[in-house]
Amino acid sequence: MFVFRIDSNSGVPPYLQLVQQVRQGVLLGFLAEGDRLPLIREVSETVAINPNTVAKAYRQLEQEGLVTGRPGQGTFVNATEAAPVSPATYTSLQRGLETWLGRARAAGLDEQAINALFTAALNKARNENIA
Amino acid sequence: MTEHALQTDGLGKRYRRTWALQDCSLSVPSGRVTALVGPNGAGKSTFLRLVVGLLAPTTGSVEVLGRPATDTPQALSRIGFLAQDHPLYKHFTVAELLRVGRSCNLRFDQELAERRLRQLDIPLDRKAGALSGGQQAQVALALALGKRPDLLVLDEPMASLDPVARLEFLQALMGAVAEDGMTVLFSSHVVPELERVCDHLIVLNHSRVTVAGDIDDLLTEHRLLVGPRTTADLDRSGTVVEATHSERHTTLLVRDGGAPAAPGWQASPVGLEDLVLSYLRQPARKEVAA
Amino acid sequence: MTWLTWRQHRAEMYALGLLVAAIGAFLLAVGLQMHSLFPGGAGQCTGIDLTEACSTAIRRLNDEHGYASKMLNLFSLVPFLIGAFFGAPLVARELEAGTWQFAWTQSVPRMRWLAVKLGALGFATALLAGVFSAVITWYRQPMDVLDGRFGADAFDLEGLAPAGYALFAFAAATAAGAVLRRSLPALAVALGAFLAVRVLVAGWLRPNYQDTQRLVELVAVGDPADVGNPRMSTGNHLDWTIASGYTDSAGRPLSLYDSAAMYSAAEKEGVKFSAYLHERGVQQWVEFQPAERFWTFQLVETTIFAGLAAALLALVVWRFRRRVF
Numbered sequence: 001m002f003v004f005r006i007d008s009n010s011g012v013p014p015y016l017q018l019v020q021q022v023r024q025g026v027l028l029g030f031l032a033e034g035d036r037l038p039l040i041r042e043v044s045e046t047v048a049i050n051p052n053t054v055a056k057a058y059r060q061l062e063q064e065g066l067v068t069g070r071p072g073q074g075t076f077v078n079a080t081e082a083a084p085v086s087p088a089t090y091t092s093l094q095r096g097l098e099t100w101l102g103r104a105r106a107a108g109l110d111e112q113a114i115n116a117l118f119t120a121a122l123n124k125a126r127n128e129n130i131a
Numbered sequence: 132m133t134e135h136a137l138q139t140d141g142l143g144k145r146y147r148r149t150w151a152l153q154d155c156s157l158s159v160p161s162g163r164v165t166a167l168v169g170p171n172g173a174g175k176s177t178f179l180r181l182v183v184g185l186l187a188p189t190t191g192s193v194e195v196l197g198r199p200a201t202d203t204p205q206a207l208s209r210i211g212f213l214a215q216d217h218p219l220y221k222h223f224t225v226a227e228l229l230r231v232g233r234s235c236n237l238r239f240d241q242e243l244a245e246r247r248l249r250q251l252d253i254p255l256d257r258k259a260g261a262l263s264g265g266q267q268a269q270v271a272l273a274l275a276l277g278k279r280p281d282l283l284v285l286d287e288p289m290a291s292l293d294p295v296a297r298l299e300f301l302q303a304l305m306g307a308v309a310e311d312g313m314t315v316l317f318s319s320h321v322v323p324e325l326e327r328v329c330d331h332l333i334v335l336n337h338s339r340v341t342v343a344g345d346i347d348d349l350l351t352e353h354r355l356l357v358g359p360r361t362t363a364d365l366d367r368s369g370t371v372v373e374a375t376h377s378e379r380h381t382t383l384l385v386r387d388g389g390a391p392a393a394p395g396w397q398a399s400p401v402g403l404e405d406l407v408l409s410y411l412r413q414p415a416r417k418e419v420a421a
Numbered sequence: 422m423t424w425l426t427w428r429q430h431r432a433e434m435y436a437l438g439l440l441v442a443a444i445g446a447f448l449l450a451v452g453l454q455m456h457s458l459f460p461g462g463a464g465q466c467t468g469i470d471l472t473e474a475c476s477t478a479i480r481r482l483n484d485e486h487g488y489a490s491k492m493l494n495l496f497s498l499v500p501f502l503i504g505a506f507f508g509a510p511l512v513a514r515e516l517e518a519g520t521w522q523f524a525w526t527q528s529v530p531r532m533r534w535l536a537v538k539l540g541a542l543g544f545a546t547a548l549l550a551g552v553f554s555a556v557i558t559w560y561r562q563p564m565d566v567l568d569g570r571f572g573a574d575a576f577d578l579e580g581l582a583p584a585g586y587a588l589f590a591f592a593a594a595t596a597a598g599a600v601l602r603r604s605l606p607a608l609a610v611a612l613g614a615f616l617a618v619r620v621l622v623a624g625w626l627r628p629n630y631q632d633t634q635r636l637v638e639l640v641a642v643g644d645p646a647d648v649g650n651p652r653m654s655t656g657n658h659l660d661w662t663i664a665s666g667y668t669d670s671a672g673r674p675l676s677l678y679d680s681a682a683m684y685s686a687a688e689k690e691g692v693k694f695s696a697y698l699h700e701r702g703v704q705q706w707v708e709f710q711p712a713e714r715f716w717t718f719q720l721v722e723t724t725i726f727a728g729l730a731a732a733l734l735a736l737v738v739w740r741f742r743r744r745v746f
Contacts, residue, residue, distance in 0.1 A: 006327050008323050008324055008326065008327060009323060011402050013326065013350075013403075014326055014327040040309055041306065041309035041310055044305040044306055044308065044309035045302050045303075045305060045306030045309065046302065047302075047305075047327075048298055048301035048302040048304075048305050048327065048328065049305055049327045049328065050164050050305060050308070050327065050328050050329060050330055051305065051308055051309035052162075052163065052164070052330045053327065053330065054309075123399065180522070183526050184526070184744075185521075185522060185525060185526065185744065186744055186745075187743065187744040187745075202525065202530045202531055202532075202744075203530060204528045204529070204530060207526060207527065207528045207529075207530065208528040210526065211526075212522065212523075212526040214519060214522035214523065214526075215519070216519060218518055218519035218520045218522060218523055219520065219523065220429070220518075220520055220523075221518070223428065227428060230424065231425050231428075231527070232527070234422060234423075234424050234425060235422055235425060235524075235527035235528060235529045236527050236528040236529075237528045271523075274523075278527075278528075
């Protein structure tokens with residue numbers, strides 16, 4: 001059974017954390033087609049999270065087409081047609097990021113500075129996407 | 132079930148000369164988990180006691196589950212209340228406390244309460260006073276849930292618990308909410324844990340409600356604006372909740388604000404914790420002399 | 422709710438029950454011995470001409486049971502203990518421990534909660550005090566016959582009055598607890614109120630429950646007259662003498678100073694004081710409450726204390742109704 005975690009201090013809204021974890025799970029192959037996600041009640045009880053939040057996350061996942069809710073049975077992972085990111089691409093992206101991190105460290109940036117830089121870049125990208 | 136589990140109108144409570152709660156008009160939707168946040172002494176306990184009928188309001192009205200909050204058996208049976216520091220009869224065994232629940236309630240799900248306590252390995256023959264703080268809180272929660280309430284009200288339920296007991300308490304609470312779909316209203320002065328458990332927020336400060344609403348709505352309505360230092364024209368875009376100035380730049384938390392109006396300004400979303408803290412830092416509203 | 426009341430207050434019930442039982446057992450033991458001094462009943466040993474057996478019995482009563490009066494005066498706190506130990510924690514303990522918030526958010530409205538508690542514990546209070554006074558009434562029976570029932574060691578412990586006192590203590594402790602929110606200070610305040618009201622009622626009100634009867638007669642030569650006090654008999658040694666004194670032949674009261682002056686004059690003349698008074702037509706008077714008024718007085722006294730108790734409990738009810746806690 002898939003297990004969720006919540007980091008209260010991450011600043012990421014809890015429902016988004018759940019969504020991201022499922023996305024990541026599908027991406028990394030922890031979740032395969034037909035797998036059942038834990039029931040809302042189970043998630044609430046094990047992670048100590050508002051059931052409405054879990055429901056919201058599941059709704060979003062359904063809208064994204066990642067999962068399908070079957071009344072009375074649960075929520076199941078859909079087949080991902082041609083995974084948007086192949087394991088190879090994923091590995092190569094991670095390598096690239098690791099190289100970048102190495103360069104940042106070498107340039108004298110500490111973890112906080114790296115985080116700030118990364119968040120700023122992410123925000124910028126996001127704003128440009130919206131605009 | 133009514134649309135609003137709780138609705139107050141001009142609610143106020145005065146103890147002798149001082150107002151513990153003033154001019155409080157708000158509603159809490161059914162089926163939600165609402166957090167009542169505020170510093171100690173802001174009037175949280177007073178508000179909750181008014182809701183469960185322990186106190187009579189000085190002004191205004193409270194409507195709980197569609198009816199005025201009173202202490203009739205019918206009204207009381209639909210509300211579960213967990214007071215601060217989860218007071219229990221310390222000399223009673225857990226089984227005796229369950230018997231109190233059974234003999235003092237119109238409906239009491241003894242089986243449910245016992246099952247909850249068994250799952251937590253809380254011995255029924257132990258005196259309540261001999262249990263750990265976390266276990267006492269769980270017993271008090273089991274007693275409140277045994278009533279199968281439509282509205283569960285908790286006053287600082289986790290204030291006296293260690294981190295492990297806190298998590299276990301939240302697990303039990305959220306599990307029960309998922310199972311029963313009841314409305315929950317709880318007070319807290321700790322912000323970080325709120326976001327995962329609640330979806331509705333009421334901020335109480337200086338005996339008044341400063342902000343109330345759906346957390347998702349609140350987070351979309353509020354924006355953090357950062358720009359060059361300015362002390363003028365702060366009201367240009369939306370309502371400024373809080374302005375902080377450093378030597379070179381100014382940070383504004385605004386509500387209902389659109390895009391930054393002036394060049395050089397950047398908007399970013401605000402986290403729940405920052406939002407709550409900004410409201411809590413607001414000074415007391417000055418009374419306007421009549 | 423009944424079970425809850427029992428469970429919460431059973432410690433007090435056990436302790437107070439034990440106290441009353443211990444007192445009862447002790448009084449039964451010494452009482453049987455005392456009663457056996459008067460095989461034909463103490464009623465045969467009243468009057469002036471006593472048989473040899475009666476004189477012996479009364480002497481032994483004084484020798485062997487002389488402590489009774491002091492002991493009984495001590496026992497006059499027992500009704501307080503009974504009432505206050507039920508009353509003080511009734512509301513205060515809930516407020517102290519915060520459990521009021523638990524108790525009054527179950528499906529039992531607080532007014533019913535209060536009604537059940539007051540009813541059950543008030544009943545227990547009256548019952549225990551009743552048993553206590555019944556035992557004492559039995560124990561004191563020979564003394565009552567010999568000395569009357571209006572003394573502080575009799576009237577305050579017999580009949581209905583102790584139940585009234587206990588109910589008053591119960592109400593005072595309950596009300597103090599509801600106001601002070603602490604059991605122990607409530608107990609102390611209730612004790613103060615109890616002593617003050619008891620002293621006030623016994624010393625100031627009780628002699629006036631009914632108009633006193635008054636006897637007036639000329640001082641006779643052989644009367645046992647004292648300065649200021651004619652030591653005049655009412656005709657029944659069980660009556661409660663409230664006051665006595667002298668008036669001159671014209672009916673004007675003689676002050677202590679006057680009668681002292683007469684006493685020295687009588688001494689100077691070498692005649693008996695009573696003869697001196699008789700010669701000058703001085704009258705002696707006594708005001709008293711007849712012995713048969715005992716039950717009327719008990720009823721009035723009990724009504725006063727029960728009435729005060731009701732007023733105090735009404736205060737508690739009022740505080741509850743306003744939901745100020």
